[in-house]
Amino acid sequence: MNLLKISKALADGTRYKILKILMANGEISCGELEDHFTLSQPTISHHLKILYDCELVSVKKDGQHSLLSVNKKMLEKYFETLKMELVK
């Protein structure tokens, strides 16, 4: 786990919203996700790549669709590490 990379990924309003949408909707495709934004498709794709690269979001290929979901394990691990490093 790259702590700083995850922190940077979380430090953007669009990506934070993506995570909230994915948490609320479970597995959805990129297209469905895009419907929640006025941003262009490449922009959403770019943000998804950042979330994927730090392993906060998982992608399951299903034909021409990509099913997205939050890697809750990684999110939990991030919270715990942050708390441990900073607070304890």
Next chain:
Amino acid sequence: MNLLKISKALADGTRYKILKILMANGEISCGELEDHFTLSQPTISHHLKILYDCELVSVKKDGQHSLLSVNKKMLEKYFETLKMELVK
């Protein structure tokens, strides 16, 4: 509390290190903090301002010194809000 502002403040290696140093050392001055870095004094001052603006760091003026400390309440509030918004 401005969640995104705090996330951005945490998403920098130098500022993260500042918080860790402050957590480990309690109240120290800017000068003592700078001793932990090879960065210039204005650079550290700049990062401190960002941490102060989002209320993660408190400053107590003591003559010509500024005594720094982490606002643990804010840090805890941040963790809880993040967890509540994302996980629950």
Next chain:
DNA sequence: TTGATATATTGAAATGTGTCTATATTATTA
């Protein structure tokens, strides 16, 4: 009051980030 010390501010350079349009790639379906 003057010189020294601690911190903040300014302005500039380099680098990073978010966004778009255009286009490529991959998979489906007619």
Next chain:
DNA sequence: TAATAATATAGACACATTTCAATATATCAA
């Protein structure tokens, strides 16, 4: 196979961020 649909990549632009040197401000001490 050809057209369509879903997603990814490339390149460009504007803006933000990190850093520094120079300087300003504030406080202490002689």
